[in-house]
Amino acid sequence: MLSAFLFTCLATVLGALAVGALLRRSNGLRGGLALGAVAGLLGSLTTMVPLKYCVLDPENHMFFRLSVLGQTITVNAVAVIGILLVMAVTWAFALAIDRLRHHWPARGGTVWQADTAPGTFVGYDFSPWIFLAPTVVGLAVFTYYPAAQNFFLGTQLARRGVANTVFNCLDNFASLITSRLQDAHYYILSDGNIWHAENARYLAVFGNSVFFSLFIVLVANALGIAIALLASQKIRGASIYRTLMIWPYAISGVVVGVVFALLLGGGGSGFLNQTLRLLGLQPLPFLSDPWWARASVVAAAAWNKLGFNVLIYVAALQAVPRELLEAASIDGANAWKRFLNVTIPMISPYIFLVVFLNLNYSFFDLYAVIDNLTEGGPVNATTNLVVDVIRVGVESRDIGKAAAQSIVLFMVVVGLTYMQFRVMGRRVTYGAD
Amino acid sequence: MFWKGQAREHEKDPPLVLLLLVLVLLLPSLTLAQDDDRIKIRFFHRWGNITWIPEVLEPAFEAAFPQYDLELRVADNYNNAYDLYTLAQEQGDPPELLQGTSSNTQAPRDSGFFKPLHEAIGDRTEINGIPVRLDEIVGPAATFYQLDGEYYELPWNASTPVVFANMDLLVEAGVAEDVNDFAAIPSTWAEVNEACALIADSFDDVDCINFGASGWYFENALAMQGAFLANNENGRGGGCVTEVLFNSQEAVDYLAWHKSLEDAGYWVDYGRSEYDITWANGKLAMHMTSSAAARGRVEIGEGNGFTVGANRMPYNQDVDYVGNTVGGGMILLTDGLEPEVEEGALTFLMFLLEPENMAAWHQVTGYVPVTQSAFDLLEAEGWFEENPTFAVANQQLAGSARAPQTAGAIFGSFAQVYKMYREVFQDILRNNADIQESLDRLKAEADLLIEEYNLLVPCDA
Known part of the structure; x- marks a missing residue:
């Protein structure tokens, strides 16, 4: 006491x-x-x-x-x-x-009237609550109550x-x-x-999530921009190439996992290893060595996201004003400098959009790919936060520990969202002004 | 403009007469649905891929007992089935029967969701005219699902680990004399190493043996050597399990053998389902897996032009053999059913044990025919003589002692512990982690889970 x-x-x-x-x-x-x-x-x-x-x-x-x-x-x-x-x-x-x-508010006013920002709601004291009620009730029942329950379970x-x-x-x-x-x-x-x-098992799992996120974002964006640049060239049948490059996006994570498992299988049967054997080379431990397995997950996930990224970047590149590129060219900028100093700044809103969408994907949506490709192994090398929550909460039925883990995930979401607003708000060029 | 637009929209609306027509057409079907006064028995199982269940078993049961409407519901694995069942319980409308797994027996017993089979049957010798054949259940399949000599669940899809072999490869390597020489398939640890050495000498691109680095083989390896998996005689000796015995000498010996295969390059760890492809390509000499895979193994062999043989799970030649344990699944009966519904559910369970149904189940899948009468029927038909690959599992279980070692351990966090094996085994096999230290760690982690479970569900044994 x-x-x-x-x-x-x-x-x-x-x-x-x-x-x-x-x-x-x-x-x-x-x-x-x-x-x-x-x-x-x-x-x-x-x-x-x-x-x-x-x-x-x-x-x-x-x-x-x-x-x-x-x-x-x-x-x-x-x-x-x-x-x-x-x-x-x-x-x-x-x-x-x-x-x-x-x-x-001052006596007699409302909370809402005190705010002088544009778009302020002006009305009677109770009226906003009536309009808000359906949303508030929905949020309370389906979001806040389960969230509170989750904290309790933790x-x-x-x-x-x-x-x-x-x-x-x-x-x-x-x-x-x-x-x-x-x-x-x-x-x-x-x-x-x-x-x-x-002896910090969960930290290693967290590290895997960070690793996947960094490299998936890096690979999927670098390749995405490179392919979008190629796909933007005016060549015959460009639309067919674009469609072909975009289609991996339409494939579910499960299929991506299975396809890459068949490609990279560690024993004698994986397509790549069979090819290596035919060439007289030693098979590679794509799925059984921790670092190869991590790289395999990054490759599969980046491939899955590549189509989406290409789609956005092709659209972004088309929106870059030709005059700016021409002006830079007249000023003596070579192709690389034009790309670096004109194209990249002009498409930066798209880059940030894609980066954050990819970040969200690699933090929260990788379960299907990992489960079907490596099952989180070998020795947890490819277990990330989401895979671990499902392992602990669903497979092992330990919902107390899973609740604690999901609160960590929630904090990551909050952190990423906060970062997204900060960066998107301040560091991105949205036009000439 | 406004009125014009409205008029057009009305033109597109379906006429009222059409709606009435649809209602009138639907009426008979609604009446029909109401007329179906059969008692619904919902069976939640995990074998969506075995079409024999809906195509043969269900119509046969409904034809024999027209008063019942058997409704099959499918989950993709045991864990999901139990998870969805738990949800259904929480919502107050669970299916009457659930297929559970041998690696999760105690937790369902503790959940209060289910009625022990022996309580539901009481001292009756027949249900709806079908004999109660529980006393015919063979070997470890009987003891595994019994508590104090009474059945809690119905053993249905029971299996045991066996070795399937590509006999053509074994003959070519000089391990076997001819493709029907199943006895030449190695049945001791030492014989496996010797056979693998011959195979490695004979082929450059053939893997010798594959089996999962998982709990089931580990548990069988301990049972075969007469070791317990957990204290208090696997929780069957009058007290609850408070600790596991994963770090025993027998456990170390088994993993040392497994590691010796890995070190020599004889054992290959494939990814999910990859063994199927390697097996089909004729590049895998031996595959130790569930006897329930018999049908699949044999068919792949036939399709790819090689003979498939089978033999018992290899045992430690330096220790007296005690017996194997079963795996697979059982069926649980929901508690709190209306008497007539419970009677229907029990009728279906007893129907499954009928010799012809159990024999057909074995033939379709490879699961062990768990009743003696089904085994006798198959033998009388000459099934095992024609299909020796299917006979091994029964022989193995028949040769296994009915002992607490082969009855498996019972503790509530068993399913959780089961998932921990793989990580530790991979650490030993891949990362050369010390076997004794790894097993000590596995034991400590498992003991913690048991302690936590016993806090939630105090042991009253």
């Missing part, structure tokens, strides 16, 4: 200091401190009360070791996640309160088909960064490593 009280007090004080400092410009020092204190109090209560202050229980622990510059410390993963959670929720409360404070030891669940604090989350059997060990600039992790 005492520790819970002290924790809440500490969260309130630290919340006041941190939020006060960060939001002092818009709220003043006193206002910022007050806002931070309220946010800290709400942040700690709304997270720790449902969690029954379990992170303070000395028996609730899962440790990992962290070595930075040769110094090693042992960290309680459950406590760290608990503190991060309180901080995140406190910050969310602070932003929400800050926004409400600054947009709260704190449970739960199995599909077993009615009973057991509260297990933040263990499901902690097990993503360490293991109950063997502490994970993270090295940062230590023991001759810039970065190294031991």
